[in-house]
Amino acid sequence: MQQRVEIGNLQIAKSLYDLVDNEIAPGTGIAPEAFWTALDGIVMDLAPKNRALLDKRDALQRKIDDWHRQNRGNLDIGAQKAFLTEMGYIVPEGTPFKATVQNVDDELAHIAGPQLVVPVDNARYALNAANARWGSLFDALYGTDVIDESDGAERGDKYNPKRGQKVFDRANAFLDSTVALADGSYGDVKEFMLRDSGAGKRLVAVLNDSPETALANTTQFVGYRELDGKLQSILLQNHGLHIDIRIDRDHPIGQAHNAGIKDIELEAAVTTIQDFEDSVAAVDAEDKAKVYGNWCALMKGTLTAKFEKGGKNINRSLNPDRHYADPAGNPLTLHGRSLLLVRHVGLHMYTDAVVTKDGKEIPEAFLDAMVATLAALHDLKGTGKLKNSRTGSVNIVKPKLHGPEEVAATVELFSRVEDALGLARNTLKIGIMDEERRTTVNLKECIRAAMDRVIFINTGFLDRTGDEIHTMMEAGPVIPKAEMKSQPWILAYEDWNVDIGIECGLCGKAQIGKGMWPAPDAMKAMVETKIGHVEAGANTAWVPSPAAATLHAMHYHQIDVSARQAQLASRGRANLDDILTLAVMTDGPPSDSDIQRELDNNIQGLLGYVVRWIDQGVGCSKVPDINDIALMEDRATLRISSQHIANWLCHGITNKEQVIETFRKMAVVVDTQNAGDPAYRAMAPDCDNNIAFQAALDLVFKGRDVSNGYTEPVLHTRRRQVKQTLGAR
DSSP, rough: OOOOOTTTTEEEEHHHHHHHIISSSSTTOOOOHHHHHHHHHHHHHHHHHHHHHHHHHHHHHHHHHHHHHTTTTTOOOHHHHHHHHHHHHSSOOOOOOOOOOOOOOHHTOOOOOEEEEEOOOOHHHHHHHHHHGGEHHHHOOOOOSTOOOOOTTTSSSSSSSSHHHHHHHHHHHHHHHSSSSSOGGGGGEEEEEEEEETTTTEEEEEESSSOOOBBSSSSGEEEEEEEEEEEEEEEETTTEEEEEEOOTTTTTHHHHHHTTTTEEEEEEEEEEEEESSOOOOOOOHHHHHHHHHHHHHHHOOOEEEEEETTTTTEEOOOOOEEEEEEEOEEEEEEEEEEEEEOOOOOOTTTEEEEEEEOOOOEEHHHHHHHHHHHHHHHHHOOSSSSSSSSSSSSEEOOOOOOOOHHHHHHHHHHHHHHTTTTTTTTTEEEEEOOSHHHHHHHHHHHHHOOOOOEEEEOOOOOHHHHHHHHTTTTTTTTTTTGGGGGSSHHHHHHHHHHHHHHHHTTTTTEEEEEEOOOTTEEEHHHHHHTHHHTTTOOOEESSSSSHHHHHHHHHHHOOOOOHHHHTTTTTTOOHHHHTTTTOBSSSOOOHHHHHHHHOOOOOOOHHHHHHHHHHOOSSSEEEOOOTTTEEEEEEHHHHHHHHHHHHHHHTTTSSSSHHHHHHHHHHHHHHHHHTOTOOOOOOOGGGGGGGHHHHHHHHTTTTTTSSGGSHHHHHHHHHHHHHHHHHTT
């Protein structure tokens, strides 16, 4: 039995109580007793409202299921829209308005750039992401497939000069296109120099044939560093992002470079979401304490990680700020780390880390809001070593909200937390993830409900598709998963998010974001295609790694996002009718071979992710697909795969026997793919008694009935089962 501390109507797991008592509360000015008493009041007042909102979700879904069963085959958009409006699923749209949020950090309001999402329970990953504000362009190019391996330019254990020259050429081309010289190319530069001018320093580039040139736009030179009279660093700026050209002719790379450049560092992951939700596997008080402890250490600036890499022992911590002189010789300081946001869990999650006197679990989002904000007080009060928010805000991303009522309920929760912790109103900002159908169709009213707090909206294809399938479960068999991205509803959804964001005045006040690039090893394809997110008017988009952030940063130099948003403001909204178009099969069922191929693909990916989640507690991982291509997987990918199979079972496209047989076949494949992992426990030898395998079956065969198709009920139950089994050994 877990030890608990009783305060008021709450019973708190001792591990969590001790964390707050010993690490989080000291220095905040908030006494632990007062903290837990305030949470007690919030739970007593708001928990019934939370339950009512969840009950309403289920009631609406039952009505939608009944309507589709009665109208199966009826794809008339007008009839569907009328029904959804009459039942209150689509709410009336109010008068025009503009968001009134204030005290927004520049990284959210004014600087367009990549965004990382990282599991905060892994200190090493959390630090890597926080430090990815600046990234080496040379390393990102050299170490990925962006640079091809032809003509002797292969990657290997040792530095390859031929590959290095290709990196120089690609980097020079980038500089030519973004911070061009008045004459010549960066590839022609043999030396950079600073000259005195009446107003301070000006940048000069000496070309191979001796003439000097300057920047075509001299205002792009914004700073420098010198040591003992030697130029070390040239700081340039374009579209609000910085480029740091590092010079050192004594460095091995600098010796190989014509101008002595040892690296080009780009301002890359401007913002990072430290995640409590989809990318972590936090199922109990022990797990939550680790999540909260790492977040608190980030807010204090004290988080560290020790690990071995390349035969060396590494001690990693948060990067300091970066110091330069501006052209006039005045000190210039730039942020050394991403602005950190924090993503809480959704309204549907409950936790036994804190229970009421009668043993009922409390809404986990309430606990997240209180503990995460208490930890953030170290940043707000300036008691930590480093600064995160310069505007005195706590930027909180809220997932899986369904419509404006739930946004309003979150605003009420945030107000209660502010009152409990002595914070000014609207200190807690909200990022609204547009990943549920009911939020999409009511996005304007969702923003209105948080107009004083909203700092972020974004689209997420995978969760949004999972919810789309679950919502229309009874309408008919859905098309194969690979065809979803070309459907009218998804194309309109992506445009609608940008259109509504611009219409509600988020430009210059908040992020309008796009979703994740799923293939962390396919950087060439990312560089070729992800510029589409910037062209679509998004001032941020998710990337899977620091290197990907550095490469994606180049896109924001190519396109001025604020100018692009101004262009898009005149195009008018995407069509709601397109968003409501159902992606069901209209030409009959697929062939037997196509059905099996779809099942193989879905089930292999599902098993590959679930087995790590259940057995090892890994919430986000690089999972090889059926073709051994590594894809970044989290609960969103799991949701769409499980809901897709559940839908095909519902409509007889497949059957239970075929699905189970495919699961057994794919267990062998996944076992083989993980054979080199010493912590891996094979499924195929005893599928019937393997907890991870049974969890995967539950996700599919219970997928039709679980609220909104969410995967957490199964995952949490089965992960706890594994932890109990391991603890009993």
